[in-house]
Amino acid sequence: MALDHAKPGEVIDVRPLGEALADARTTTLIKAERLEVLRLVLPAGKEIATHTAPGPITVHCLEGRVAFTVLGEERELGAGRMLHLGAGEPHSLRGIEDASLLVTLVLVK
Amino acid sequence: MALDHAKPGEVIDVRPLGEALADARTTTLIKAERLEVLRLVLPAGKEIATHTAPGPITVHCLEGRVAFTVLGEERELGAGRMLHLGAGEPHSLRGIEDASLLVTLVLVK
Numbered sequence: 691m692a693l694d695h696a697k698p699g700e701v702i703d704v705r706p707l708g709e710a711l712a713d714a715r716t717t718t719l720i721k722a723e724r725l726e727v728l729r730l731v732l733p734a735g736k737e738i739a740t741h742t743a744p745g746p747i748t749v750h751c752l753e754g755r756v757a758f759t760v761l762g763e764e765r766e767l768g769a770g771r772m773l774h775l776g777a778g779e780p781h782s783l784r785g786i787e788d789a790s791l792l793v794t795l796v797l798v799k
Numbered sequence: 800m801a802l803d804h805a806k807p808g809e810v811i812d813v814r815p816l817g818e819a820l821a822d823a824r825t826t827t828l829i830k831a832e833r834l835e836v837l838r839l840v841l842p843a844g845k846e847i848a849t850h851t852a853p854g855p856i857t858v859h860c861l862e863g864r865v866a867f868t869v870l871g872e873e874r875e876l877g878a879g880r881m882l883h884l885g886a887g888e889p890h891s892l893r894g895i896e897d898a899s900l901l902v903t904l905v906l907v908k
Contacts, residue, residue, distance in 0.1 A: 698885050699869045704859065705879030720883050724905050725855040727883070746834040748903060750813060750859075760808045770814030774829045774836070776807050794857060796833050796905050 695721045704729065704792055706753035706769070711788050726795045732756055732785040740782040745796035748774045754789025758782075767791070804830045813838065813901055815862035815878070820897050835904045841865055841894040849891040854905035857883045863898025867891075876900070 696702045696719055707714050711731065720727035729752070732738065740759075749758065750772040758767045760781040767773065775781060777798065805811045805828055816823050820840065829836035838861070841847070849868075858867065859881040867876045869890040876882065884890060886907065 696883065698888060699872065699874065699882055701874050701876060701880050701882050703879065704881045719881075720857070722855055722883060722885060724886075724907070725857070725883065727857060727881075746831055748829070748834070748836060750901075758808075763808065765808065765810050767810060770812065771810050772813045772828075772836075773808055773810050774805065774831060774834065776831060777833075779807060792859075794903055798833070 695719065698722070704752065707790055708753070711753065711790055714790065724797050726797055728793050728795075730791045730793050732783060732789045732791065734785045734788050736785045738783040740780050742778050742780050743775070743795055745777050745798040746774060747796065748772055748792075748794045750792040750794075752790045752792055755786040756789045756791065757784045757786055759784075804828065807831070813861065816899055817862070820862065820899055823899065833906050835906055837902050837904075839900045839902050841892060841898045841900065843894045843897050845894045847892045849889050851887045851889050852884070852904055854886045854907040855883060856905065857881055857901075857903045859901040859903075861899045861901055864895040865898045865900065866893045866895055868893075 718728045751767045827837045860876040
């Protein structure tokens with residue numbers, strides 16, 4: 691719901707969830723003009739099939755570990771690691787450990 | 800230099816710098832189409848005067864504490880906290896403790 695999103699200048703908490711991660715769900719934190727930020731919760735073993743985003747994105751692992759496949763290569767993303775992708779780059783994810791990731795999407799058009 | 804920036808899909812380290820923070824300098828980590836990410840190093844007591852960015856931004860404190868003034872209000876940003884601003888919103892910063900911040904800028908035009 692729009693009312694749940696952070697307003698400009700509002701301080702939000704993106705620390706690791708720790709024990710609360712087990713019961714957490716993916717949430718959209720910021721939904722603004724040209725910009726969207728979500729905390730993606732990816733449990734161990736869960737896969738997100740290959741997909742694309744219309745604009746560039748960054749993916750910042752806050753806790754846990756995921757396997758991130760892009761450009762024909764699987765890379766591991768652990769806590770405190772980040773990568774970025776250009777617009778329309780197909781990618782997929784798989785949780786190695788329970789993980790949460792901060793995903794920043796540049797919205798185009 | 801362009802060669803220092805992360806390529807799409809390349810995993811980069813954005814963990815707190817810890818003791819290395821004292822000697823660290825601001826660095827641009829990602830410079831891509833429509834997107835730029837930098838690690839801003841702000842020592843305690845240092846100020847960044849009021850300025851604007853042409854597009855929306857997010858500011859994610861990785862370590863330390865800063866005072867962030869925007870929309871007529873000073874807010875404190877500690878480790879694991881984030882805020883976002885719309886395009887052209889004037890803001891200023893001051894280090895309360897030595898800090899590093901991940902700043903994501905949406906580039907427009």
